Amino acid sequence: EAGVAQSPRYKIIEKRQSVAFWCNPISGHATLYWYQQILGQGPKLLIQFQNNGVVDDSQLPKDRFSAERLKGVDSTLKIQPAKLEDSAVYLCASSSERTPAGELFFGEGSRLTVL
Amino acid sequence: AQTVTQSQPEMSVQEAETVTLSCTYDTSESDYYLFWYKQPPSRQMILVIRQEAYKQQNATENRFSVNFQKAAKSFSLKISDSQLGDAAMYFCAYNTDKLIFGTGTRLQVFP
Numbered sequence: 001e002a003g004v005a006q007s008p009r010y011k012i013i014e015k016r017q018s019v020a021f022w023c024n025p026i027s028g029h030a031t032l033y034w035y036q037q038i039l040g041q042g043p044k045l046l047i048q049f050q051n052n053g054v055v056d057d058s059q060l061p062k063d064r065f066s067a068e069r070l071k072g073v074d075s076t077l078k079i080q081p082a083k084l085e086d087s088a089v090y091l092c093a094s095s096s097e098r099t100p101a102g103e104l105f106f107g108e109g110s111r112l113t114v115l
Numbered sequence: 116a117q118t119v120t121q122s123q124p125e126m127s128v129q130e131a132e133t134v135t136l137s138c139t140y141d142t143s144e145s146d147y148y149l150f151w152y153k154q155p156p157s158r159q160m161i162l163v164i165r166q167e168a169y170k171q172q173n174a175t176e177n178r179f180s181v182n183f184q185k186a187a188k189s190f191s192l193k194i195s196d197s198q199l200g201d202a203a204m205y206f207c208a209y210n211t212d213k214l215i216f217g218t219g220t221r222l223q224v225f226p
């Protein structure tokens with residue numbers, strides 16, 4: 001079974017530029033998560049999708065971050081314009097109703113550096 | 116608000132020895148789940164072990180076991196017979212409607 005795929009693995013941009021990250025969850029997983037992991041901190045949930053609907057986006061900075069999950073499969077997380085403090089690893093994870101609560105399958109992450 | 120605290124930023128252990136990683140959490144809920152996740156360098160995070168709060172018996176997965184003290188809101192991870200491949204960041208996490216992570220403990224394993 002293929003795991004959660006993310007791209008790009010690394011991205012360097014200057015502040016005020018835009019960036020987009022892509023995630024393909026495990027096949028059949030209805031729930032998709034985007035986490036932000038700043039260096040030295042634990043992952044923080046940005047947004048959770050159930051199929052193509054948003055379940056929780058309470059910690060998503062909506063003035064600059066957006067995410068979508070068209071057709072309930074792949075997802076894209078966009079940052080525009082980027083700030084220095086957005087430098088972090090962006091983790092995508094997925095789960096299904098068959099997996100125990102809280103057991104998420106993570107991708108390798110996309111590391112963003114904002115200069 | 117639920118919080119998860121890992122007070123040990125770094126720990127080290129000799130190969131084949133035992134190490135315990137600490138975690139405390141704060142919640143007013145009575146039904147929840149607790150987890151330890153492992154994040155090797157530049158690799159994806161994977162689940163190590165999970166514990167349901169309603170279960171008094173401590174979870175065990177091969178060399179990994181937990182000491183769950185519900186009243187004290189403590190959830191420590193014991194790694195027995197440590198191996199070089201155990202070197203990683205370890206995150207304690209709490210879940211009711213969403214997964215909340217601690218700040219992590221970096222574990223080094225020395226030969």
